Amino acid sequence: AQKVTQAQTEISVVEKEDVTLDCVYETRDTTYYLFWYKQPPSGELVFLIRRNSFDEQNEISGRYSWNFQKSTSSFNFTITASQVVDSAVYFCALEGGQAGTALIFGKGTTLSVSS
């Protein structure tokens, strides 16, 4: 069975702090895809990143970075120098390697950044 665990329910930080959101996944597929989505207070789901299971290179996009480690089945997300606009719920998700497969979401981590 496929499963995504986001153990951190809520995180509160002060602006400019760095914060890491944890994601641990379970799958028996050899080919799979991992995602992060952001859900701001307005409610929409905003795509942030997709990684495939064969690419363990870390990725950086501005203040965002992702650390994918197959050895620990983790795909962690770090926000550097957090800002108030980063306040949102962040979901990690897993998709199997076949077309049309459902996304399996974690329960999400609510990040609150105060000024």
Next chain:
Amino acid sequence: EPEVTQTPSHQVTQMGQEVILRCVPISNHLYFYWYRQILGQKVEFLVSFYNNEISEKSEIFDDQFSVERPDGSNFTLKIRSTKLEDSAMYFCASCTGFADTQYFGPGTRLTVL
């Protein structure tokens, strides 16, 4: 930039009524999905649709739910007889196919009274 659109943004209905939620996927996408999110909870998969038929569905997607692509652009989710527990945000998503990212619409908030 192309995006998935959904209508209405908010639907209020009485228990037992039928509702139809509408989605317009991105035009060159071939796979379509419905997900739901009960308030404060995680996003849950309902159904995926490809080539005019359901390709996968979850346990949530029981006989009261149905999906349809009535024309070349719309993708609908029908709930035949709504229950209080159907109150949730319903998201439509689409993608081109294998190994592609699913892009989500803004959601329809369904409130069943």
